[in-house]
Amino acid sequence: MTLQALLGIEHAVVQAPMAGSQASALAIAVSNAGGLGSLPCATLGPDALRTELQALAAGTGKPYNVNFFCHTEPAPDPAREQAWRQALAPYFAECGIDPAGIAAGPGRAPFSAAIADIVEPFRPPVVSFHFGLPAPDLLARVKAWGATVMSSATTVEEARWLEAHGADVIIAQGLEAGGHRGMFLSGDLDGQSGTFALLPQVVAAVRVPVIAAGGIADARTVAAARALGSAGVQAGTAFLLTPEATTGAVHRAALRSPETAHTAVTNLFSGRPARGIVNRIMRELGPISPAAPAFPLATAAIAPLRARAEARGSGDFTSLWCGQNAAGCRERPAAEIVDELARAWAASGI
Template sequence: MWPDTRLCELLGIEHPVIQAPMAGTTTPAMVAAVSNAGGLGSHGCATLSPEKLAEDMEALAGATNRSVNLNFFCHEPQEISEDHHAALIEAMRPHYEAAGAPLPDEMPAPSFQPFRQAQLDCLLARPPAVVSFHFGLPEDAAVRALKDKGCKILSSATTVAEARWLAERGVDAIIAQGWESGGHRGLFLELENDAQVGLFSLLPQVVDAVDVPVIAAGGIADGRGIAAAFALGAAGVQIGTAFITADEAHRKPHHPEAVGLGTDESTRVTRAGSGRPARAHRTPWIDAMAQVDAAPFPLMYHYSRPLLAADGPAHQFSLYGQSAALAPSGNAGERLTALVAAAMAAMGR
């Protein structure tokens, strides 16, 4: 049925269509629905405590016996200097004053940590079929321990150099993440890299550069996009934005409205929300922050979150990609089924 079945065989799935992990948006119900419909459901676990991770793994085990993917971040925690903190507080002051919210003028405490032992222990106790990472990979020993338990390992590359780096470290497949993508850019080799590599350019060059299967991500939201990805050499696709408003998704109050308004031009890549470049709904605040040196990820949340909480519509940090307008509707399983049917039609299969 599919022109390339390498990913189906590797990950134990019927359709090489991955619902992207989206921390704060995906739920066990959503992930299970996609896996039960024959795709690969992925849960964004980066911000979950080990206790909540174990709880969600239990819920997933009760809702599907198919392959699922659990996803984590591998950022390197950084600090912020007092001078940088003071400059940021001054830059943020007018926005907080306009929103009538108290400035977070104390120095930030460390917030969520990258993938670590407590999370690894949860995974080793109940190994999922697939574990994926954003912002690189954890240390080699963790990757080896997961592989020894039979987990397949995926990670995102935003450049050919990152794809080669991942392939050299033994990942089973690489997600080529184009500039169109919603959410955080997975970049990790050069944090200041502003290269804007679109998927049509990135995908075939990554396919040529590595021997493992390549999964296309970024701007794919209908059958035509899936067909195009396969034509460019992808062995599968990873789709985020087209699932954000699925019935089972965790609803942030402002999120569905922002995504519903999404056009090709309605997003910007910004560091203002978290400190790392991420594609989000364009707001006046995001425009104003373009000239401000953000705090390192994830410390920037300390400066942005109270503002976002105080005044959603003007300052929202709503992550989605450039193809929101193409997204299907319905629950997550229906969306997966519709995407597969549309892909088959577009590929004449």
């Protein structure tokens, strides 16, 4: 069965869920264009989640994907939090921020029974997860809705684990991809591979359909993914400058600049590895810091620095998520991107 038949979509094109840079409007536009639009839900509170799900249901009669995180919530670590705030102390002083007034807070919640209660009445046709899969009882509940389940793998071992634990589709996320790495069996970045090294290995290791993600931006990368056995392609960075995206002004300016040529994987903004455009704090602290609290606790201390800098038009402390191949990231409607990638997929068929 093709990916299109499995998901009920016209084109084998998936829009990556991008928390902080989109809401339901982008997902609706992609789904209505025949691809699979995705809504990032991990940062949404209960009321916002319900509102966005209502918008999706009203905005498209075609399949869509809702995405959740499956991380384990970390135990508070006061010593590590203090070390992190000490590392940021010069920036707090520069920006006139009193760190004592910064409240701790995770900002991202893993999929739970309470979240499932909100989602279940909408019965989304596709549900995807990052950082593994939820507990077996929760996964069974999602599947009972009739949803197809997708999850990201960054290694062959993760792909095998996902298949064994119930994923219907695996997204092979190469190291080129922007945003958070989906890694969950190991935190070792040395074990991460590029898309076109990872993809054929995952395809050979599992029986479920595999979607290529990371560096997918144009006809050539789509053709390469299909030649290596992918059932479809997922693009994220390409959609960041669309009018349907909610990408902030500072982030948009960086995406329009030559700065996109220099990205790195960093844990400074959330505590987990994620790829973004290199900015001041990444240069000065190094992209990976052992002081950064476990995901998602690093976010709280960075947030006021980001707000203060963005108010003056600076991205010094902003998570400027971007993949290594920003060639397709241009200001055009989302439907045009779906059409371009879909035509490339069709042209590369045998």
